Amino acid sequence: MSLPPPAEVPPRSRRTPGWIGLGWVAVLSVVAWHHIPRAHANHTHTGGTQLHIATIHGNNGTSTSPGDQDEQYCVQSRTASIDGTRMANFIEETLAKLSTLWDGTANWRVDLWRASRFCFDYDSATRATIEYEYHIKDDWTEVPLCGTYYSCVVFDNAVYDGYHTHYKWGYSYLQTEHVNGYDTRARKFINHETGHILGLKDPDYYGHCLNSVMHNDLYSSMGCTDPVWYPTANDKNSVTRIADRANTW
């Protein structure tokens, strides 16, 4: 009598158990959570550095003349390819003559007044009273970071007021190529660098999109396609919070 053949053992299933898939989803979620930057709660530009020019907390001028809590600015072309007067007029128009502009932000604590002359035409003591300077040149290799690519901002003359440190002087070093079109791209560079002077940051991370002139499609889109070249309500609200000292560090 022969024994019946042993029952055929079914081949071991090759199918991956479901718990492995769930495990991977969980692991990748935890890792992604650690890597994706955390958005600021109010999703504005007021988190983080927020360095700004000192005068934006106050407003003691009149409608016809600036006070020492207002912002005076001067313009200086340092290249033969930019007519200084034309550029100064263009910057003034961008800052204070269009319908959406920085001037008047934070209930006129941002009160921008153009100096009559070019920056270098003032003696050093008078120039020291001007808070903000725009310089235009074909390249800025003598200014670290600017080089031949970036228009950039430098903060100078730090002063602590009992609440925080801010800066008495700010400089925008604009590349000729960025502004010589006298167009909306040029206006965006001017408004963007002015936004830095007033305390705003660039987007924190790829995809940090908000309706803002600080979105840096000037250099890379950071995943944002917002074309604005003017300060938006978001931008102005952020500056107002900084002027109010309501920003968080």
Add this chain to the structure above:
Amino acid sequence: MKMFARREVAHVVAMVGMLFLGVRCAGMEEVESEHPHLMLDNALLVGERTGLQVCVELAPALKERSGELLGALKSDLALLRERHPLWEKSGFGQAPVRVQLGCPGAAMPSARLESKGALLGPGLSERPSPFRTFVYVLDDARAQEVLGKEQAIRARAELLKVEDHVLAEVSTALVVRASDLGRASFQETWLPTGVGLPPLREPAAAPAADFMPKVSGGTGMGP
């Protein structure tokens, strides 16, 4: 009988490894990006600074007087500490003031400095020094060349990259005559300015720049 197939064990090991590396690397990124970092809620400006440190460069003609001049500067700083109402809040009170002979970069000005926008020191620095202030002390002959009629000049000494295209001063250079150390104008105006505090006595008001009359928001040229 095996409870788990080799392949399942490999998945588990890979998951644990991924979890460990992913979380650990995220932590490292955070540490690297925050070091060093700008600190604006006090006057030290760099988060890694724990108190006011000042470095001093002396013009060659003053080397013999280093002890005397450093002593004078320390006395001026002690007076400022006693008198300035923001000293404690500024973060300078966290540790004793330190004054050291010799500054990073060892720059010594030899030509006329502009009183606005000048750079004197290392400039852009990925890791700023512990010195909030660089003091350059000049003899009268050199001061005439560098300062001209100015009593003193402040300049940027170190700049920190804050954004891709934003720089901020984190150390200040102060250029003074040796003969001005110990004087009230230095103690009350220039020294506070050099450490980033409001002056105890404002300098004489400079003439304001003339300005263009303003017509705001009126041209109708909208975005």
